[in-house]
Amino acid sequence: DAKTTQPTSMDCAEGRAANLPCNHSTISGNEYVYWYRQIHSQGPQYIIHGLKNNETNEMASLIITEDRKSSTLILPHATLRDTAVYYCIVPDYHTGSARQLTFGSGTQLTVLP
Amino acid sequence: DVKVTQSSRYLVKRTGEKVFLECVQDMDHENMFWYRQDPGLGLRLIYFSYDVKMKEKGDIPEGYSVSREKKERFSLILESASTNQTSMYLCASSFGTGLTYEQYFGPGTRLTVT
Numbered sequence: 263d264a265k266t267t268q269p270t271s272m273d274c275a276e277g278r279a280a281n282l283p284c285n286h287s288t289i290s291g292n293e294y295v296y297w298y299r300q301i302h303s304q305g306p307q308y309i310i311h312g313l314k315n316n317e318t319n320e321m322a323s324l325i326i327t328e329d330r331k332s333s334t335l336i337l338p339h340a341t342l343r344d345t346a347v348y349y350c351i352v353p354d355y356h357t358g359s360a361r362q363l364t365f366g367s368g369t370q371l372t373v374l375p
Numbered sequence: 376d377v378k379v380t381q382s383s384r385y386l387v388k389r390t391g392e393k394v395f396l397e398c399v400q401d402m403d404h405e406n407m408f409w410y411r412q413d414p415g416l417g418l419r420l421i422y423f424s425y426d427v428k429m430k431e432k433g434d435i436p437e438g439y440s441v442s443r444e445k446k447e448r449f450s451l452i453l454e455s456a457s458t459n460q461t462s463m464y465l466c467a468s469s470f471g472t473g474l475t476y477e478q479y480f481g482p483g484t485r486l487t488v489t
Contacts, residue, residue, distance in 0.1 A: 267439050276428060305379075305465050305480030306418070353476045362420045363467075363476055373481075 266350045271370040274344075280337040282369050284350030287331040295326060296353065297335045298365070299346040306349070306365070309335065340373045345370075377400070380479035383464050387487045394453040398466030404482055406469040407449035408478065409433075409441060412464040418465070423450055456488045 267285040274280040296311040310317055310324045312333070317324045323336040337344055343348060349368040382397035400407065407421040410433075420433030423439040430441050438460060442450045449468075453460055465484050467478040 294476070303483075303485075304482045305467075306478075308477050308479060311477060351476070362408075362423070363418060363478060364420045 264365055266352055268348070268366070268369045269351055270367065271372070273372050273374055274337075274340045276342060276373050276375050277333070277339055280340040280344065280371055280373070282335040282337075282348050283332065285332045286350070286352045289330050289352050291330075293352050294355075295324065295333050296351045296363075297322070297324065298349045298351065298363075299344075299359075299371075300349070300365075300368075301343075301346040306363075307346075309343060309348075340371075342373050342375060345371060345373045379466055379468055379479050381481040383484050384473070384482060385485050385487075387489065388453075388456050389489055390434050390457060392445070392453075392456045392487075392488075394486065395449040396453075396464055396486070397484075398449045398468075398481055399447055400449075400466075400468040400479070401447065402468065402470070402479070404468035404470050405446075405448065406475075406478075407438075407443065408469075409449065409466040410450045410465045412465055412483075413451050414448070415474065421451065426451045433450050453486075456486075457475075458488050459470075460471065462486060 294311050297309040298306045300306045312324045326333045347368040349365045379400045406425050409421040410418045424430045424443040440452045448459050465483045466481040469478045
């Protein structure tokens, strides 16, 4: 997988937007950026993915820079239930382990009341 | 909503026992996966299946086997449980035959082998 770099932890006030950055400077032209999160003691949850255009769904928005070397996941109105570890992933389509997800360390987001 | 269910949230087994972990998805997904997750080691793929009766080894298949007799069900079998198989086991599924990483996970089974 293309290497991603995320801050270890972030805090956000409840009701405010949470902006989670991710660097992926070695990303290739056809590689997507995926975001997942994992709430403590639960299975990971898919959030969103994108290639080069900004994407939005009911959970979040994904902003990818024009050079595609970084992206930001935006939770527009964070709630306490959004406290989780957030993973930014750029899967490697060229290795033998196709379709396998590999999570790095992620960002621990804590939403404060 | 996609629903992936796993047979147990918590399981305690003894060394040498045969252990069955069941996973069922209700979205007619072609692909199903078994991972284990350990602190400091992240998510590691054990096996995956892209069709009924088809399976492929992941990174750590030793000590495990799988069965997929029906599209919605993917079972993980620990032939003879050992203490180093104490872990969180996660099942996931995804749609389509192409390369997609949009996977939907179950709640996990925390297995303790004593």
